[in-house]
Amino acid sequence: EAGVVQSPRYKIIEKKQPVAFWCNPISGHNTLYWYLQNLGQGPELLIRYENEEAVDDSQLPKDRFSAERLKGVDSTLKIQPAELGDSAVYLCASSFLGNSGELFFGEGSRLTVL
């Protein structure tokens, strides 16, 4: 069974440029999460989807960050414009609500903003 797939794995951009990350969850998982992980820190939730509905986006900086999960399957996280402080790893995870809430993570997308 394929795991959570994320792309790109690495992205280097200059500040003020836009960037987008893509995530394809495990097949059948209806809940999808985007987490932000800074160096040496634990991940922090940005947004959680149940199917196509964003049910928790309280930590998403909405002035520059946006996300979508149009058909309740894959998802895109966008930053526009990127700032130096956005350099981090963006992790996607998925779970099936009926499966004890266990989360499975992708490899992450490492963003460097110059």
Next chain:
Amino acid sequence: KQEVTQIPAALSVPEGENLVLNCSFTDSAIYNLQWFRQDPGKGLTSLLLIQSSQREQTSGRLNASLDKSSGRSTLYIAASQPGDSATYLCAVIIQGAQKLVFGQGTRLTINP
């Protein structure tokens, strides 16, 4: 607000030793607790998940315990190996909210 703390932040031990990693959380109203492993530059790999009604879970050389009343969990690693070197993160799922709150992790180094 749920806070998760992991102590120590870093640990270095010789190969073959048994060791314990600690995790504490401030709010006992959790749905479950999950331990993860993270290798440098990689994503998180789920190691063990303990339901709030359970006391412990075992997988191979790993044993995780949960004491909700005291807000603590431990991850026991038996007969450590250099391949166990990684960062170990614990996270709790808050009751009523399907999201994980993470600790900052313990960076473990096993010396050959």
